[in-house]
Amino acid sequence: MAASLLSSLRVLRAALSPPKVPLATGVPWLGRCRYLGSSQRLLGVPPLKVVMPALSPTMEKGNIVKWLKKEGENINVGDALCEIETDKAVVTLDSSDDGVLAKIMVGEGTKDVILGSLIALIVAEGEDWKQVEIPVHTSPPPPSQTASAPMEVVAPQAPVLSNVQHVPSKREIRLSPAARQILETHGLDPSRFAPTGPRGIFTKEDALHMLKQKDATTLPRTAASAPMQAPVKSTQATPTTPGYPRPSIPPISIPGQPLTPGTFTEIPASNIRQVIARRLIESKTTIPHSYASIDCNIEQVLKMRKQLAKDNVKISVNDFIIKAAAVTLKQMPDVNSIWSSEGPHQLGSIDIAVAVATDRGLMTPIVRDAATKGVEEISTLVKALAKKAKTGKLLPEEYQGGSFSISNLGMFGISGFSAVINPPQACILAIGQSRQDLTVSEDDKGKPSLCQKDMMTVTLSSDGRVVDDELASQFLENFKLNLENPKRFALT
Incomplete structure (x- = not known):
């Protein structure tokens, strides 16, 4: 009985044992087990x-x-x-x-x-x-690389049977406005130079590089051919040159033509500066701006600031302005709108974008649901957003969107100005510096007297397609009423 059981175990072990593969014709069983395992390197899985x-x-x-x-x-x-x-x-x-x-x-x-x-x-x-295996292609080709790449035209050595020849036209090369002006002024052909701009755009730097190459090839030929020319006698009187000719160093710039290299300093534009430039052009060329100004008395705001400062609550005048604008937008929801390709859209949430000056450009962090926040909460939030904006730590959701913008230059001594609308928003409120004006007032007995009042000028820039002049006037009147009576919304 024991012998038969031992024999059965030997047969079972022989059946389960791996086959012996010669090293010359295959790999050991252990190696094949590792190859069939979950190792990504042995399976050839590419890196992420x-x-x-x-x-x-x-x-x-x-x-x-x-x-x-x-x-x-x-x-x-x-x-x-x-x-x-x-x-x-x-x-x-x-x-x-x-x-x-x-x-x-x-x-x-x-x-x-x-x-x-x-x-x-x-x-x-x-x-x-x-x-790790490094891929060959590490960067994507520009989308318009095929269409914008210059084509070389080779002169045929034998008679051409077909009369149709493909000659690259200017339509195949995308030119920037500055490059186009330089090329047309100096008669340069952009098809002989490979563009280096994004998406195959022929930039101003490419045009200036072509101009330098042209000057380098033209000057030696002119110098070499000068001695070969014989002097020509003319009976006509030659114009006299001025006694003190204009110096040519630095190079002279001709009015109406591109600046000569050497007469200016190229300043590299950061990504933020380029976006600001594009949005400013978009705003001023596509939005019909209307402007309206009003003077506001901020005496009550200044008094409330002093009272809150005694309780160690530090709030700026700009925080009261944000709250007053939010309350006014809640009272007039038609102004809380944006413009899209389909027309005006009235927004349900009042999100105030506050302009903050940084080293890299103007940023506009957003105070979400400003109408539901108190002045103290708005002050804390604005300080935190301004700090993140100046250090470049703003998250996308903290600066994208917004239904209304406020730009305050009063701390820089600006008495009043007109701001550019931030598309697709319909309005932006420009705040000037506070000042003391002499006004005539009457006492209880009706006796006139001179008194000083703290006044401030605000200017509303509005999109005429969304906010007409009448609606803009009503908004400024309500805003003035709210700002001059801050007790109604100060800590609500």
């Missing part, structure tokens, strides 16, 4: 690509400010990988996968990284991150 994301609706390229992880460091979902400067602020890019940061493709300080470009590679935990 981290590309430049679109962190704002208007973003086309970004700058790598700082890497927060090093190569070979473990990464978990939600960990901060790097800081990216967009056209609005500096945003932290978080990881969406676990693994190991194998390779940083774009180093710190790199600017103008196109969306979709490869910036890093991540491999699974346990993989040899030093042996």
